[in-house]
Amino acid sequence: MKKILGINELKSVLENTPRGSDSSNEMIQDGILKLFGKKMTVSELCLEILGDIEKNGDSSLRKLCEKLDGSTLEYFEVSEVKINESLKKISPEIIKSMEVAADRIRDFQLNILPSSWFDKNKGLGEIVRPIEKVLAYIPGGSAPLVSTVLMTAVPAKIAGVKDLIVTSPVKDNMEENPYILAAAKVSGVDKVFNIGGAQAIAAFAVGTESIPKVDLICGPGNIFVTEMKKKVYGRVGIDGLFGPTETMIIADEKANPELCAADLIAQAEHDQLAFPILVTNSVELSKNVEESLIEQLTEIKRNNIASKSLQNRGMNILVSDIDEAIEVANLIAPEHLSLLVEEPEAYIDNLNNSGGLFLGEISGEVIGDYIAGPSHVMPTEGSAKFASSLSVRQFLKFIPLVNIREDDLSELSDDVINLAKLEDLDGHAEAIKLRKKIILEE
Numbered sequence: 001m002k003k004i005l006g007i008n009e010l011k012s013v014l015e016n017t018p019r020g021s022d023s024s025n026e027m028i029q030d031g032i033l034k035l036f037g038k039k040m041t042v043s044e045l046c047l048e049i050l051g052d053i054e055k056n057g058d059s060s061l062r063k064l065c066e067k068l069d070g071s072t073l074e075y076f077e078v079s080e081v082k083i084n085e086s087l088k089k090i091s092p093e094i095i096k097s098m099e100v101a102a103d104r105i106r107d108f109q110l111n112i113l114p115s116s117w118f119d120k121n122k123g124l125g126e127i128v129r130p131i132e133k134v135l136a137y138i139p140g141g142s143a144p145l146v147s148t149v150l151m152t153a154v155p156a157k158i159a160g161v162k163d164l165i166v167t168s169p170v171k172d173n174m175e176e177n178p179y180i181l182a183a184a185k186v187s188g189v190d191k192v193f194n195i196g197g198a199q200a201i202a203a204f205a206v207g208t209e210s211i212p213k214v215d216l217i218c219g220p221g222n223i224f225v226t227e228m229k230k231k232v233y234g235r236v237g238i239d240g241l242f243g244p245t246e247t248m249i250i251a252d253e254k255a256n257p258e259l260c261a262a263d264l265i266a267q268a269e270h271d272q273l274a275f276p277i278l279v280t281n282s283v284e285l286s287k288n289v290e291e292s293l294i295e296q297l298t299e300i301k302r303n304n305i306a307s308k309s310l311q312n313r314g315m316n317i318l319v320s321d322i323d324e325a326i327e328v329a330n331l332i333a334p335e336h337l338s339l340l341v342e343e344p345e346a347y348i349d350n351l352n353n354s355g356g357l358f359l360g361e362i363s364g365e366v367i368g369d370y371i372a373g374p375s376h377v378m379p380t381e382g383s384a385k386f387a388s389s390l391s392v393r394q395f396l397k398f399i400p401l402v403n404i405r406e407d408d409l410s411e412l413s414d415d416v417i418n419l420a421k422l423e424d425l426d427g428h429a430e431a432i433k434l435r436k437k438i439i440l441e442e
Contacts, residue, residue: 134164149168322347
């Protein structure tokens with residue numbers, strides 16, 4: 001891990017340290033050239049894929065799935081029979097764990113569910129309506145991301161989304177993952193599809209012969225998925241743009257170094273580009289955490305990935321006190337922020353920027369990944385300065401309602417006329433004058 005002394009040195013380091021994925025990476029560029037036979041940036045490739053699917057629909061989608069995922073797909077939608085059968089293929093213990101997680105997510109989302117309101121006296125209100133068609137994108141990979149199904153689908157259903165679709169890619173003509181299908185069933189998903197990558201985002205954004213066009217796309221993905229979400233924004237809504245996972249641990253001299261190390265490794269094993277950060281005011285703790293990292297890395301299967309993340313992207317920041325550590329957190333705005341300090345509640349009021357906040361050694365961020373309740377889809381790359389974690393709110397529209405009474409019209413009309421004239425908009429002013437004449441004077 002890169003050792004950094006204080007917030008001033010950190011600011012200098014951050015200026016020269018890119019966060020997230022690097023679309024100019026040579027390996028990415030070489031991969032595009034190998035697959036498509038020409039040099040393209042990630043952005044150029046996504047534009048080409050989007051245009052091809054928009055023009056040729058299912059035909060283009062099948063070719064891309066074969067080229068990129070090695071799958072020759074006859075049907076994109078997974079049958080209801082196969083989804084139901086998935087529950088028989090996995091242990092009751094796993095299903096129970098999914099249901100416990102789903103119940104906790106539902107409870108959390110129900111507690112933050114906004115509702116419509118109307119003030120009759122003022123003639124003002126707001127109508128809350130669910131988005132009708134939503135896609136939850138679930139990345140493929142070496143392990144089934146059942147938690148991401150739960151963390152995206154359950155909030156959408158609590159919001160009242162009528163047509164909730166999950167899509168997750170199959171590779172090399174393998175069967176759809178039964179754990180993904182079971183999680184979709186537990187979450188109340190309406191339809192499941194088996195396509196992934198940038199081509200899936202494009203297909204659901206524009207619609208094809210067999211892919212329905214949706215209104216909103218949510219969920220994390222790789223650099224191609226993220227870039228395609230940028231390209232289709234405006235045709236559909238998106239929940240955000242997510243980079244590699246980030247975890248910051250603020251720890252004082254009394255923190256357990258083994259727990260600090262374990263939490264850093266838990267996030268580092270996701271991706272070589274993960275961003276694990278330790279911030280402490282204790283030289284001794286800093287040293288002990290480094291030693292514990294070396295010991296614990298030998299005990300996990302993905303030690304190669306975690307080691308590269310810690311070595312190339314990790315930061316070990318030494319500060320003068322916990323107040324300076326809070327400044328560091330607000331500057332970086334990490335996706336996950338864990339306070340392993342005495343009386344962590346005392347620092348809440350000064351913390352402004354984080355995707356999720358985890359208080360104390362018991363509240364490990366890994367619990368938040370699976371079962372705590374809030375969605376684990378959280379803002380990355382500093383976007384926690386202006387964005388929030390995925391929740392029921394992302395699946396709702398808020399429509400202002402105006403129902404002015406005669407008394408209010410009489411009281412407010414002259415002010416409207418004054419402001420309209422100030423902006424040289426005579427038509428606006430005349431529309432109010434006419435209302436005064438027709439409604440108030442007759």
